[in-house]
Amino acid sequence: MSEDFPHRDPDVVLRARGIAVRLGGAPVLEDVDLDVPPGAIVGLIGANGAGKTTLLRVLLGILRPHSGRVHRPDRRAGIGYVPQKISLDPHAPLRARDVVMLGLDGARLGIPLGRGRLRGVVDEALARVGATGFADARVGELSGGQQQRVLLAHAIVSRPALLLLDEPLASLDPVSARDVVVLLDELRRQSGVAIVVTAHDLTLLLPVLDRVAYLAGGRAAVGTPAEVVRDDVLSELYRRPMRVIEAAGRTFVVADEGVTNA
Numbered sequence: 001m002s003e004d005f006p007h008r009d010p011d012v013v014l015r016a017r018g019i020a021v022r023l024g025g026a027p028v029l030e031d032v033d034l035d036v037p038p039g040a041i042v043g044l045i046g047a048n049g050a051g052k053t054t055l056l057r058v059l060l061g062i063l064r065p066h067s068g069r070v071h072r073p074d075r076r077a078g079i080g081y082v083p084q085k086i087s088l089d090p091h092a093p094l095r096a097r098d099v100v101m102l103g104l105d106g107a108r109l110g111i112p113l114g115r116g117r118l119r120g121v122v123d124e125a126l127a128r129v130g131a132t133g134f135a136d137a138r139v140g141e142l143s144g145g146q147q148q149r150v151l152l153a154h155a156i157v158s159r160p161a162l163l164l165l166d167e168p169l170a171s172l173d174p175v176s177a178r179d180v181v182v183l184l185d186e187l188r189r190q191s192g193v194a195i196v197v198t199a200h201d202l203t204l205l206l207p208v209l210d211r212v213a214y215l216a217g218g219r220a221a222v223g224t225p226a227e228v229v230r231d232d233v234l235s236e237l238y239r240r241p242m243r244v245i246e247a248a249g250r251t252f253v254v255a256d257e258g259v260t261n262a
């Protein structure tokens with residue numbers, strides 16, 4: 001499934017070039033480039049319908065772009081994926097540790113693993129996301145924040161080189177969302193996994209982002225936060241005045257209504 005560029009670059013886990021996608025006859029993405037370095041956290045940021053999920057599906061290899069190429073990790077290194085809006089049946093007889101076990105790719109880990117080793121690998125993934133305390137609880141009965149941790153454990157249990165996370169902060173309260181952001185930062189520091197994460201809002205993620213791809217109107221502004229999260233760059237991308245505001249130690253991006261209405 002991976003498509004290789006002619007020259008492999010050790011400084012990049014995933015590289016996309018010239019990605020264009022049309023859905024239902026309409027352009028969703030046009031000429032988007034993205035590099036994901038090892039151990040980096042890259043944010044795909046944009047409003048509803050901006051194309052974040054579409055780009056993530058292209059990066060994952062489950063949606064073929066109209067044009068463009070993606071170089072992704074080979075199968076042995078692997079990709080972990082947590083899709084948007086997974087609803088876990090509260091009545092399903094699945095414990096958190098069962099969900100994590102389902103994420104094991106035996107071939108990649110050099111299976112066969114004995115029962116004890118299998119349990120050890122699952123326990124380790126649960127511990128890494130702070131889910132040991134509810135490892136034996138039914139997943140459907142866990143809170144949104146707890147379920148997000150279990151899904152992360154599911155995604156990392158095969159020790160992928162790359163994690164793709166679609167809106168992991170959506171539907172979490174601000175404290176749980178901040179806890180998940182801290183967890184992502186710990187995961188990449190401890191294991192060197194690269195993480196691509198989508199969000200509507202940059203504010204919570206910004207402190208841990210190495211790179212950002214802002215999506216609007218099918219186009220992307222890509223670079224370090226210092227390069228992209230600027231009035232001029234975002235105003236050009238959105239084709240309307242945008243303003244980056246610092247308040248209470250956080251960064252907010254808002255449409256500059258005052259200028260728009262002037």
Ligand SMILES: Nc1ncnc2c1ncn2[C@@H]1O[C@H](COP(=O)(O)OP(=O)(O)OP(=O)(O)O)[C@@H](O)[C@H]1O
Nearest residue numbers: 023024028046047048049050051052053054055200
């Ligand atoms: N299967 C499809 N057929 C036609 N149009 C689609 C299809 N899937 C998505 N779209 C359209 O593509 C655009 C991008 O959708 P996408 O889900 O990638 O956006 P998003 O940025 O992830 O949005 P959200 O934040 O709401 O999840 C939207 O206009 C959507 O309506």
